[in-house]
Amino acid sequence: MESQGQYIGSNSGMDQKEGKIANQRKAGTCESILRILAFMLTLTAAVVLGVSKQTEIVSMKILPTSPPIDVPATTKWHYLSAFVYFLVANATACAYAAFSLVLSLGNRGTKSGLGLVIIFLDLLMVALLFSGNGAATAIGLMGYQGNSHVQWNKVCNVFGRFCNQVAAAIVLSLLGSLVFMYLVVLAALGLHRRSK
């Protein structure tokens, strides 16, 4: 009986260990999927903004008394420093997502300090992406609404397509930032579970 009890006990211990390994694998796969998603979202955000360019014919007066003449006006993403920052932030986050995917695959199942470094870098991406989103949204909103107090006129009534592309890039980047936030949350949850 005693030996049978021992056998059952050892079997249950093995089951527990196998269950733990299966859980770790599941968490690892989930992390990899999230990193691929973050990569795709930030890459698409950077590309959507990077290719945004619009030329429109606008009426302008050279002199206050002269009649208006039609001139072509072009807008590009790199005309506004907030959009340059947004694109650099998304490109950095995209490159990091690919790099961290490789790192996390190598780190899977280990308890080394590398996991901790990945959490810190994920957190850094959250800060970088959110500041980029804030900057691009502030300038995008100004272009959409204008502001009479500082006499900055809206430009989205002329460059509608460009503004739509900027809005799409911001939404994609916001989703990418949320994925990075979720990765930090998942890592903290994993550490909390292991610390019990």
Add this chain to the structure above:
Amino acid sequence: MESQGQYIGSNSGMDQKEGKIANQRKAGTCESILRILAFMLTLTAAVVLGVSKQTEIVSMKILPTSPPIDVPATTKWHYLSAFVYFLVANATACAYAAFSLVLSLGNRGTKSGLGLVIIFLDLLMVALLFSGNGAATAIGLMGYQGNSHVQWNKVCNVFGRFCNQVAAAIVLSLLGSLVFMYLVVLAALGLHRRSK
């Protein structure tokens, strides 16, 4: 000899336990100081922006052909939605810093899920503050430099004191965001140490 060995062993175990408790206390005190610092930084950032207001006499033309006349022009923080968002983000982070200080004091030394909730909320504050900083910096920079492509003129040459106050608020808020980031890093380090 054996009993002496046992005595030494038990003494060393007690020392270890005492050392662990002392370390936990030290980490708890450090966390409290950081939360008080975050509270003060975000509060000051919100107040510095909240009291910013400047009135200047500017020359304006009512009609293109009429002579310029001097009119008083006022600028306030709530004229620009990015500054409103920045102030709300800092006020929220400030209130949360005070609330989380009480929570973390109650949670000190325990392994409950409350510690995890505090990490998530700290992370949320990082995202909120960085997006607010990004938005305010983008608009502040536009006011400082202007942009010829979208014909938004700089306003900081007229409202210099207002712009300086905005810059000071952004720096304070950035420091506050870094404190919240550091709190997340510290919490992750603590969990990692306990999971070993």
